Amino acid sequence: MKNLVLTLFTVLILGSLAGCAATLPAQLPTGLQVKPIARSDADTPFDAALNGTFATVAKGNVTLTDRQGKSVKVVDGAASALSFSSGGDRLAVALPAEDGTWLRILDGSGKTLGETKIGGRITSVAWRSEKEVLAGVLNVRKFSFGSQMTSRLFQWDGSGVPVATTLNDVTLRPQVASLPDQLLYNQLFIAVSPYRDEIAYTTLKDPPLFTPYLKVLIRNLETGSGAEVGQVQLGGGKVIYAPDGGSLLIGDAENAARRVSLPDGKELETWPSAAINPALSPAGTYLLLDGHLYRKGKEIATFPAGSRGVFLPDGSAMAVSYQGELFLVSGLEDGLVPALPADLERVLKLRRLRSQKLITDQEYRKELERKEPVQ
Amino acid sequence: MMKSFIAAVLLLSTAVAAGAAAPCLPCHAEKTPAAVAQWQGSAHARAGVGCEKCHGSDHDKIVRGEAKVGMKVCAPCHQKAYQEHRASRHGMGLHSGWGCTRNLTNRKPGECRFCHEEGDEVPRSDVQCARFLKQSPEMGEIGCNYCHSVEDACDSCHSKHMTDLKIVRDPNSCAKCHMGPDHPQWEMWQTSLHGTLNATTGSKTGPDCQTCHMPKGTHNVSIGITMSSGGVPYPAVKAQPARADMVNICSACHAPSFAKRELERGDQVRSQSLAILKEAEQVIWDLNDRGLLDPMPENRPPHPLSGQRLVTDSQMLYEDTSHIERLFFKMKKYDYARTVKGAYHQNPAYTHWYGNAELKMDLVDIKSEASRQKERGGKKGEGKAAAPGAEDELKALKNKFERGALSQEEYAKEKGKVLEKMR
Numbered sequence: 001m002k003n004l005v006l007t008l009f010t011v012l013i014l015g016s017l018a019g020c021a022a023t024l025p026a027q028l029p030t031g032l033q034v035k036p037i038a039r040s041d042a043d044t045p046f047d048a049a050l051n052g053t054f055a056t057v058a059k060g061n062v063t064l065t066d067r068q069g070k071s072v073k074v075v076d077g078a079a080s081a082l083s084f085s086s087g088g089d090r091l092a093v094a095l096p097a098e099d100g101t102w103l104r105i106l107d108g109s110g111k112t113l114g115e116t117k118i119g120g121r122i123t124s125v126a127w128r129s130e131k132e133v134l135a136g137v138l139n140v141r142k143f144s145f146g147s148q149m150t151s152r153l154f155q156w157d158g159s160g161v162p163v164a165t166t167l168n169d170v171t172l173r174p175q176v177a178s179l180p181d182q183l184l185y186n187q188l189f190i191a192v193s194p195y196r197d198e199i200a201y202t203t204l205k206d207p208p209l210f211t212p213y214l215k216v217l218i219r220n221l222e223t224g225s226g227a228e229v230g231q232v233q234l235g236g237g238k239v240i241y242a243p244d245g246g247s248l249l250i251g252d253a254e255n256a257a258r259r260v261s262l263p264d265g266k267e268l269e270t271w272p273s274a275a276i277n278p279a280l281s282p283a284g285t286y287l288l289l290d291g292h293l294y295r296k297g298k299e300i301a302t303f304p305a306g307s308r309g310v311f312l313p314d315g316s317a318m319a320v321s322y323q324g325e326l327f328l329v330s331g332l333e334d335g336l337v338p339a340l341p342a343d344l345e346r347v348l349k350l351r352r353l354r355s356q357k358l359i360t361d362q363e364y365r366k367e368l369e370r371k372e373p374v375q
Numbered sequence: 376m377m378k379s380f381i382a383a384v385l386l387l388s389t390a391v392a393a394g395a396a397a398p399c400l401p402c403h404a405e406k407t408p409a410a411v412a413q414w415q416g417s418a419h420a421r422a423g424v425g426c427e428k429c430h431g432s433d434h435d436k437i438v439r440g441e442a443k444v445g446m447k448v449c450a451p452c453h454q455k456a457y458q459e460h461r462a463s464r465h466g467m468g469l470h471s472g473w474g475c476t477r478n479l480t481n482r483k484p485g486e487c488r489f490c491h492e493e494g495d496e497v498p499r500s501d502v503q504c505a506r507f508l509k510q511s512p513e514m515g516e517i518g519c520n521y522c523h524s525v526e527d528a529c530d531s532c533h534s535k536h537m538t539d540l541k542i543v544r545d546p547n548s549c550a551k552c553h554m555g556p557d558h559p560q561w562e563m564w565q566t567s568l569h570g571t572l573n574a575t576t577g578s579k580t581g582p583d584c585q586t587c588h589m590p591k592g593t594h595n596v597s598i599g600i601t602m603s604s605g606g607v608p609y610p611a612v613k614a615q616p617a618r619a620d621m622v623n624i625c626s627a628c629h630a631p632s633f634a635k636r637e638l639e640r641g642d643q644v645r646s647q648s649l650a651i652l653k654e655a656e657q658v659i660w661d662l663n664d665r666g667l668l669d670p671m672p673e674n675r676p677p678h679p680l681s682g683q684r685l686v687t688d689s690q691m692l693y694e695d696t697s698h699i700e701r702l703f704f705k706m707k708k709y710d711y712a713r714t715v716k717g718a719y720h721q722n723p724a725y726t727h728w729y730g731n732a733e734l735k736m737d738l739v740d741i742k743s744e745a746s747r748q749k750e751r752g753g754k755k756g757e758g759k760a761a762a763p764g765a766e767d768e769l770k771a772l773k774n775k776f777e778r779g780a781l782s783q784e785e786y787a788k789e790k791g792k793v794l795e796k797m798r
Binding site: 346349352353356357358359363367370 | 765766769770772773790794797798
């Protein structure tokens, strides 16, 4: 009890000093180290590349910082979303403009490789491959009776015209349309399956006489077929694929987070923390939920409220943004990322069939168990 | 003495008739002289049934066309004829096809919506035939209602102001509707031995429509018929008594055994023709399962009753369909009907050349068109990056299962075969 009071006191003292010094008030288990690495404006996006480069918004501009702490401004203006490609060679940046959002692709040095303007607000960017970037875009049109919200997916190869697909079209009641942006636009975070054939995302549902909520959906990018796998409260719009692509982490902003199986949405695992700013390590060993860091289901550290994190692609560390600074929490032992099956082509074909409900999930699993005959 | 009596009766009847129509005659003798003259010569006039009795006294309503003399106006005086008519297929003339079957016992669930809005007892339309719903109002009135109004209009056969039974005892009165490519009963009868005998020796040796279908003056024209208007055989429980009725009618001239044998030949022709028709129908559904109809139902204007689904039953359309469906429409509505009705009307040319031969050639055309569509579909699919044959096969199987053409077990088995091929 004495230790607990002492710890809380320490956290409070350190927290009150954070404006003065670059510190991340957290009690970490042995083996984990924390150090400041870059500036990262509050409530702005950030990401970490495979080579240890960090992309942040610093003092209102997009900035790249390497592991040695050397920063370079690469874009004038703040991004609403940014994401490194899995190889780390490219950075996709969404830059709000007056009449839409610029989607820009930069190389490792910050040089612009391509740029396109999209009507609407880009809420997330994600890479399907080293060449194809996906953007979730929301459009809201206001009418006297309410507002129309359209969710669209843009697929862009960096040079041609982006291909748009409407994912959802909903009429919002006036009281829902006037909700704060943090609630209303906290959705449509595109997550790409490790198989790269499927995305998961959330869309808003506003049923008359009921509380609005978010539907969690998956969609096969080749067939356009998909399924609803769950529902979450408004504000819990971020979903994350498990490393094997067979389940999805979802959760409410107030209640526990949960992992559900795909495509049937059955609950597999739960955590007692709300799914606020969730992040999952590449091999799935570590999970960050609302500042609580879990290792294999057990909480091992707590970061202050409002902190957000992303794991490095190699699983060795986590970048945590807190009060204008980005901290590197290193010493993680994530383990091996599950490899994709050797007969990937056949599995993708089966996934395609399952997405269209041409085969059941049971038949899909039965077929997976069968190995191709040895030549 | 006798002459004086007749004169008195005539004078009296004229006075009664004039009295019955007194308020209308002065104007209508000038405005609609033919109607007045026809009425004056009718049994109605002789019985003192005047204008108001049928048309009512609201002149404005009559002028607006809102005082139509429907069957219920005639029914109180002509109860027997009315009840017989209601029991017959004519009594459902506005509800043509199986989609409009309020009087049938085996109607499908959900059919009420064809006539009623949900929660509304008042029908939203009298005529529900899909082909009618696709017509312009003008075409609907002339091309559809002039015949199908028989459900609620005695004058459809009897004419409006005359009551002379000579009119309705002439087969020509049936020909107005029972002719043409879809059901040429009048032409079949005319060129059959029955028709020839009728034309040469009269109706006592050559029966006409009324002899067989309205025996003893009944208004139930469906007596003795063993199939629906679309040519679908009735179940035995309904067909057997109907057949006995028809054998009884034929037996007025023929030995019952002869009549029975002839009608059974017709039954055989019907079942053989139905088999050919079903084979063609399966070809079309298979194309639909494979997504190869051009255009597919989901890419067409919706069917007025069934929406964007393939329809090959009585409610099928001859517009907004694929070419192969148009071939099937002709096969089903013209050639199948001609074969079967030709056989029951003992007309060899209609049974064979206008019917059976066309039916078989239709099947050739439909199969050939299906081959072309499949070949075309295959060529379209060549460019698809990840659309293997297995996927198309599974899609077709799923469609077949969803429309009930495969049981759960058959579906699982067939899918297993496709997956086995994929390995």
